[in-house]
């Protein structure tokens with residue numbers, strides 16, 4: 329080993345010793361906080377968001393902010409686990425994008441609980457089998473996940489957080505060559521995200537829907553001349569070869585997930601509030617629903633409509649606004665809205681994804 333290399337490595341060793349001491353000191357403090365909390369919720373999404381935002385602001389490099397966020401997510405995950413184990417239900421099986429989103433948000437010291445449907449995620453949290461659940465709510469290419477929106481409307485659970493996961497799709501197969509593929513399995517959402525690529529590169533292959541990407545990979549693993557469109561993790565799980573990578577039609581393809589739980593999350597300083605609301609069926613009713621936000625200077629970041637399922641051609645509007653429901657401007661607009669709307673439900677206030 330050159331003297332120069334040895335010298336740098338000795339410095340790294342000294343820093344690692346210091347880091348280990350400091351991280352353990354931090355973990356000891358988290359344990360103390362755990363005792364102070366007693367039976368209260370261990371996970372404090374607002375505090376975790378503040379820690380991540382503060383570290384990104386303080387970051388002088390050369391590490392990227394993304395890298396710093398990943399490191400501190402992991403440190404908090406390990407510290408949190410010393411307070412109490414965290415169980416998070418998600419749409420399984422192993423290898424789904426939902427599973428990746430759980431670990432991106434909560435770190436490795438988390439017990440993922442795979443269940444077989446979005447309904448199952450809600451049930452697992454409501455029944456106490458998991459502390460929180462994670463459900464997909466929209467994809468940047470394919471739009472809203474209707475089942476999640478419908479379940480939020482009738483559930484007593486709150487939205488406690490959001491996770492943005494960049495979704496890269498692959499063609500996975502036992503075969504070595506795309507030209508051999510006759511059948512492609514995938515979830516309908518993933519087929520939608522890759523339509524252009526599939527039309528161009530596998531125009532004659534039959535497309536067969538599966539209940540998840542990971543299940544598509546399992547099916548493809550059991551057959552010859554078959555492939556799955558799924559994430560690379562699903563392929564590793566079933567020992568499939570990657571025949572093509574990043575086949576999503578939009579390179580920015582991102583899925584937004586919601587964390588659901590029994591907790592009311594405190595303000596972090598950079599929050600969002602999600603609502604569901606309905607207007608009476610009369611001219612101008614929709615316009616009236618939006619005026620409280622405009623009058624109080626509250627920005628709306630999203631609006632989605634779904635059939636109400638209570639009357640023909642009646643709709644529920646799902647709206648995200650900036651701010652926490654305890655912020656004066658948001659509270660004032662919600663009070664006004666409740667006077668006008670035929671139905672309003674606050675689905676939760678939570679920190680904006682870091």
Ligand SMILES: O=C(O)C(=O)C[C@]1(C(=O)O)C=C[C@@H](O)C=C1
Nearest residue numbers: 358361370371372375404407408
């Ligand atoms: O501040 C707390 O409440 C803690 O429990 C500490 C800590 C952390 O490691 O920073 C861990 C878990 C919580 O979700 C928030 C933060």
